[in-house]
Amino acid sequence: MSKPQSPILSAQDLTVYYPLRSKGFLRAVDGISLNLYPGEVLGLVGESGCGKSSLGRALMRLHEPTSGTLSVLGTDFLSLKGSKLREFRRNIQMVFQDPYASLNPRMTVSDALSEPLRAHFRLTNQEITKKVAKTLEQVGLTEQARYKYPHEFSGGQRQRIAIARALVLDPKVLIADEPVSSLDVSVQAQVLNLLKEIQKNTGLSMLFISHNLSVVKYISDRIAVMYLGKIVETANRDELFEKPQHPYTQALISAVPIPDPKLERERKRIMLTGELPSAESPPKGCAFHTRCPWVVPRCLEERPKLKEDSSGKRAVACFEVGKRP
Amino acid sequence: MSNSLWTDALHRLKKNKLALLGASFLILELMIFFLIPVLARLGYEAQDLELTFAAPSPVHWFGTDSLGRDLFSRVIFGGRISLTVGLLASLVSALVGVVYGSLSGFLGGKIDNSMMRIVDVLYALPFIFLVIILMVYFGRNFILLFVALGLTQWLTMARIVRGQVLSLRHKEFIEAANSLGLRQRDIVLKHLIPNTLGPVIVYLTLTVPSVILEEAFLSYLGLGIQAPLASWGTLIKEGVDVMDLAPWTLFFPAFFLSATLFSLNFLGDGLRDALDPKGARD
Amino acid sequence: MNPLLSIQDYKAHFYTRRGIVKAVNGITYDVHPGQTLAIVGESGSGKSVSQLSYLGLLPSPPLKITGGQVLFEGNDLLKMGEDQLRKIRGDKISMIFQEPMTSLNPYLKIGSQMIEPLVIHRKKSKKEAWKLATQALERVGLSRPDQAMESYPHEFSGGMRQRVMIAMALTTEPKLLIADEPTTALDVTVQAQILELLKSIQKENEMAMILITHDLGVVAGAADEVVVMYAGRVFETGSVDDIFYRSQHPYTRALLRSTPRLDQLEKELPVIPGSPPDLIAVTEGCPFYDRCSYQKEICKAEFPRESSSGANHKRFCHVEKIS
Numbered sequence: 001m002s003k004p005q006s007p008i009l010s011a012q013d014l015t016v017y018y019p020l021r022s023k024g025f026l027r028a029v030d031g032i033s034l035n036l037y038p039g040e041v042l043g044l045v046g047e048s049g050c051g052k053s054s055l056g057r058a059l060m061r062l063h064e065p066t067s068g069t070l071s072v073l074g075t076d077f078l079s080l081k082g083s084k085l086r087e088f089r090r091n092i093q094m095v096f097q098d099p100y101a102s103l104n105p106r107m108t109v110s111d112a113l114s115e116p117l118r119a120h121f122r123l124t125n126q127e128i129t130k131k132v133a134k135t136l137e138q139v140g141l142t143e144q145a146r147y148k149y150p151h152e153f154s155g156g157q158r159q160r161i162a163i164a165r166a167l168v169l170d171p172k173v174l175i176a177d178e179p180v181s182s183l184d185v186s187v188q189a190q191v192l193n194l195l196k197e198i199q200k201n202t203g204l205s206m207l208f209i210s211h212n213l214s215v216v217k218y219i220s221d222r223i224a225v226m227y228l229g230k231i232v233e234t235a236n237r238d239e240l241f242e243k244p245q246h247p248y249t250q251a252l253i254s255a256v257p258i259p260d261p262k263l264e265r266e267r268k269r270i271m272l273t274g275e276l277p278s279a280e281s282p283p284k285g286c287a288f289h290t291r292c293p294w295v296v297p298r299c300l301e302e303r304p305k306l307k308e309d310s311s312g313k314r315a316v317a318c319f320e321v322g323k324r325p
Numbered sequence: 326m327s328n329s330l331w332t333d334a335l336h337r338l339k340k341n342k343l344a345l346l347g348a349s350f351l352i353l354e355l356m357i358f359f360l361i362p363v364l365a366r367l368g369y370e371a372q373d374l375e376l377t378f379a380a381p382s383p384v385h386w387f388g389t390d391s392l393g394r395d396l397f398s399r400v401i402f403g404g405r406i407s408l409t410v411g412l413l414a415s416l417v418s419a420l421v422g423v424v425y426g427s428l429s430g431f432l433g434g435k436i437d438n439s440m441m442r443i444v445d446v447l448y449a450l451p452f453i454f455l456v457i458i459l460m461v462y463f464g465r466n467f468i469l470l471f472v473a474l475g476l477t478q479w480l481t482m483a484r485i486v487r488g489q490v491l492s493l494r495h496k497e498f499i500e501a502a503n504s505l506g507l508r509q510r511d512i513v514l515k516h517l518i519p520n521t522l523g524p525v526i527v528y529l530t531l532t533v534p535s536v537i538l539e540e541a542f543l544s545y546l547g548l549g550i551q552a553p554l555a556s557w558g559t560l561i562k563e564g565v566d567v568m569d570l571a572p573w574t575l576f577f578p579a580f581f582l583s584a585t586l587f588s589l590n591f592l593g594d595g596l597r598d599a600l601d602p603k604g605a606r607d
Numbered sequence: 608m609n610p611l612l613s614i615q616d617y618k619a620h621f622y623t624r625r626g627i628v629k630a631v632n633g634i635t636y637d638v639h640p641g642q643t644l645a646i647v648g649e650s651g652s653g654k655s656v657s658q659l660s661y662l663g664l665l666p667s668p669p670l671k672i673t674g675g676q677v678l679f680e681g682n683d684l685l686k687m688g689e690d691q692l693r694k695i696r697g698d699k700i701s702m703i704f705q706e707p708m709t710s711l712n713p714y715l716k717i718g719s720q721m722i723e724p725l726v727i728h729r730k731k732s733k734k735e736a737w738k739l740a741t742q743a744l745e746r747v748g749l750s751r752p753d754q755a756m757e758s759y760p761h762e763f764s765g766g767m768r769q770r771v772m773i774a775m776a777l778t779t780e781p782k783l784l785i786a787d788e789p790t791t792a793l794d795v796t797v798q799a800q801i802l803e804l805l806k807s808i809q810k811e812n813e814m815a816m817i818l819i820t821h822d823l824g825v826v827a828g829a830a831d832e833v834v835v836m837y838a839g840r841v842f843e844t845g846s847v848d849d850i851f852y853r854s855q856h857p858y859t860r861a862l863l864r865s866t867p868r869l870d871q872l873e874k875e876l877p878v879i880p881g882s883p884p885d886l887i888a889v890t891e892g893c894p895f896y897d898r899c900s901y902q903k904e905i906c907k908a909e910f911p912r913e914s915s916s917g918a919n920h921k922r923f924c925h926v927e928k929i930s
Contacts, residue, residue: 060504062500088506089504093504102501103501104520105498105520106520115505116507119506119507162501165505
């Protein structure tokens with residue numbers, strides 16, 4: 001996966017701080033820089049409280065970032081306002097986690113899909129109908145679905161509708177925030193395959209956010225690991241799993257259960273001690289040091305920066321990397 | 326083949342016996358009161374001083390009152406007034422409440438805070454006394470009556486709508502509408518308000534009886550509707566005065582008032598259950 | 608060895624306005640002392656209802672237990688009155704749930720909540736119970752148990768609260784622990800810790816555990832025996848190796864294949880078409896019929912009888928051999 005091309009989305013030192021009633025801030029996103037390249041699927045994985053959803057929303061400007069820069073398709077996204085912002089939005093769309101809450105219960109599928117088209121383009125009714133039909137087909141729904149209401153569909157089907165709505169404007173970037181986490185296990189694979197297929201067919205650039213490492217592995221080309229508002233490691237998918245460098249990544253991979261009894265019996269787990277610190281009072285220095293098996297005095301004082309390695313393809317934020325297995 | 330939440334709600338409403346009873350009574354009542362004026366052919370003001378306090382008879386179905394006026398006609402006319410005032414005042418309160426509440430909820434933050442504090446202060450004022458003072462000061466104006474009554478009810482409507490809007494604002498489908506690049510105006514009109522209509526309709530059906538009762542109370546005090554016009558409130562007042570002498574003059578208006586209030590309440594309860602989206606898939 | 612818990616052809620239905628929901632539709636399996644039985648299934652499979660219902664933890668009506676037996680230490684729980692059941696619940700049979708925040712009373716200190724079962728069931732004095740409870744908190748890995756006893760639930764993180772729940776469930780040294788999705792709401796790194804903890808406690812106390820989950824990875828690591836449920840029915844039972852390596856049921860196989868695995872690289876995940884059925888519309892036939900790739904005429908008409916795939920490995924399917 002060579003990357004001489006420039007990123008289609010580039011965030012630099014993005015922060016999202018929520019003011020707390022008592023003094024201080026909740027640093028949901030604490031200085032994140034990441035690049036999404038054209039046609040790739042970047043998986044963003046992290047556990048609860050790491051800020052991945054906040055990051056997703058910040059990238060969509062559904063919640064304004066507190067500071068930092070964000071460039072999408074070469075445009076300074078954060079500086080857009082009013083109608084220019086609204087117009088630009090068609091280039092970057094989102095699929096949400098909850099298929100029950102992300103669709104307006106009082107709108108038919110047809111209305112939900114035509115509304116964005118009418119808001120952005122001057123199309124005849126015929127053209128709109130055609131586009132809606134095409135998009136429904138793309139997500140594997142039939143024409144019958146058009147005049148139905150969300151509550152008439154199953155969770156998996158609703159998610160397809162949500163995906164269709166996100167695609168109807170032909171966006172260049174799609175941010176998927178835990179798109180399958182609320183679905184039944186037997187239905188997850190359907191939606192994952194659908195996203196994979198669509199991404200391949202349209203060349204969409206996708207940021208796939210999830211706490212489920214197995215799912216992220218299945219769909220991503222590259223993966224970024226988040227912990228307490230910061231990215232601790234990024235690498236190509238295969239490299240991340242073959243040789244995870246950050247101790248948190250190692251622990252995470254080690255903790256994921258695998259549906260194979262023999263393997264489970266034989267594997268040695270890296271057990272983290274302690275609990276996840278609260279995002280309201282993160283530890284000083286490296287946020288991971290309270291649970292890290294490699295901790296040295298420096299970790300309590302300084303915060304490690306995300307450093308790229310010599311090849312430029314991997315980045316890790318840790319002082320001890322390279323000194324440990 | 327569509328099965329919108331409205332048709333689903335209607336279907337569920339039909340299954341609620343009490344609500345149907347209430348609705349049927351109201352429809353019947355409305356038909357009689359407004360569409361069949363010929364039934365009140367005897368007129369509500371025609372006096373017959375020879376026949377005062379007559380018991381119900383084939384000519385005067387509900388009997389007559391102290392001035393020999395046909396009680397049946399007076400109950401019908403009184404009903405028209407009471408229902409009209411009730412409905413219109415409620416609509417006024419709904420309009421003010423919905424607009425105020427949606428704006429407050431949607432704008433949020435400091436504006437929402439101040440708007441709601443105003444509501445809190447107004448809530449603390451004893452409205453009925455204010456209305457009475459207004460009535461005494463400005464005279465008993467029909468329009469003033471209904472504006473005043475409407476204004477007593479909008480506060481709760483505003484709170485309800487604001488609560489709904491607040492809870493909807495953070496729902497993913499509103500976030501989605503934002504991310505799709507839709508205008509704020511369209512989001513409020515097409516996404517927020519339609520989803521608040523359920524509670525608004527329910528509350529409306531429960532507001533109407535409150536207003537009718539308030540009007541009855543005012544009229545009972547002599548501050549509402551003026552003779553020779555009548556409303557159920559005035560009729561009840563007159564009836565109470567001569568309760569021993571001619572009980573029917575109290576009974577009929579009181580019966581209609583109560584029955585109407587009950588019906589509206591049953592209908593309101595039924596609508597609330599029917600429109601509850603959680604019940605849609607049971 | 609005699610089973611600790613023996614469920615025989617157990618049926619429990621919900622009578623709702625829309626119709627009869629056959630949440631549990633004739634299930635049979637045993638739990639042995641010291642063993643972990645995992646009940647795996649998706650939403651609507653009946654896995655939770657099957658345990659909550661016989662303990663009297665679900666409102667009835669609308670629930671109605673319509674058949675079968677649930678024998679605990681030889682006694683049929685279904686025939687017991689509420690008083691008898693209450694003596695067993697929280698004492699010999701304990702439960703922990705998915706959302707520790709809602710299982711703990713936010714207005715009471717942890718200590719007050721923990722001593723309750725000991726005082727009620729084991730007639731301990733408050734002082735004694737407090738001591739035992741503090742020890743239990745230590746056992747589950749809370750570093751400052753005295754402090755924890757004086758704290759309130761909201762002061763703890765999700766993982767810690769779940770540990771408190773486990774400690775509470777263990778104070779009476781139950782013979783059987785029913786854990787309903789105990790780690791689903793927890794991070795995967797915390798999940799690993801909690802599952803380790805449960806395992807070590809089990810070994811120490813010779814306690815049997817029913818682990819209800821939809822996560823096949825968790826099943827593989829924690830279970831000795833497995834029951835696969837779907838739409839109120841049991842599709843397959845057996846040892847964990849039987850289910851994962853030798854399954855002869857189309858649903859189990861399809862489920863295993865369509866779950867992404869961290870140790871494998873798949874080009875494309877095989878998919879089970881459709882979705883789990885509406886429990887009101889279930890027929891007499893196999894509920895998986897519409898989604899199954901081995902459909903036979905008879906599958907639509909009648910639910911298959913039990914057939915054996917090995918010692919203690921049972922399945923319910925009309926199809927003879929799955930390739």
